[in-house]
Amino acid sequence: MKIRHIFFDLDNTLWDHRKNAYLTLENLFERKNIQKKYHLEFKVFHQVFYDINEVLWAKIREGEIDKDYLRKHRFYDSFLHFGIDDWELSEYFESQFLDEIIVYNHLLEGCVELLDYLQSKNFSLHIISNGFQDVTHRKVEKSGISKYFQTITSADELNIRKPKSEIFQLALDKANANKSESLMVGDDWIADVEGAIAFGLDVVFFEVLQENNPTKGVKTITQLSGLKNIIVELN
Ligand SMILES: [Mg+2]
Secondary structure, X not given: OOOOEEEEOOEOOOEOHHHHHHHHHHHHHHHOOHHHHHOOOHHHHHHHHHHHHHHXXXXXXXXXXXXXXXXXXXXXXXXXXXXXXXHHHHHHHHHXXXXXXXXXXXXXXXXXXXXXXXXXXXXXXXXXXXXXXHHHHHHHHHOOOHHHEEEEEEHHHOOOOOOOHHHHHHHHHHHOOOHHHEEEEEOOHHHHHHHHHHHOOEEEEEOOOOOOOOOOOOXXXXXXXXXHHHHHHXX
């Protein structure tokens, strides 16, 4: 059976969350005058925030914490790392972060070209995101890529996140797609790749950071443009 449906992860697969988050936080950091007030450089703060945020998202995937915990703690814990014990400041960063990040809408390199190509070949395109539902929809709208997608599935709809099978099933149901004619593309080894494999879905790993993940036997691309060749081979 030929591939007819392609399911994309959104953050850091199509929408450049890393870059957009960096620019948003840099702006908040300057507005709150953090560098001067606490003699803390943005780059140093950002690295700590990045690591803490990654750990908290991993805990959400494992079901150890919920997203309210993450939203309460990711900035508080990051500032506390530098001895800044300030709930109010953390709450300001959290609420502004999600509101302001969609001001920036950098997409991954080659994103629009790829989507144009896939649309011209009549593939049915979809998104499966672990992000917050309203934020996911705003990102897709504001970055101008909503016209390419037939369905968007957010983990919030079920309160179940990738890599759990239920979210893949919901996405396929919404798309009216069979596993055998579907392909998943994502940048997260556990959520996207292991999740898709466990569900029984063919998958392409977008190895953006090239962190030497154990990609043996899994189709891997390092740039979005690489997906064209894989699609041609599959079909
Ligand atoms: Mg991602």
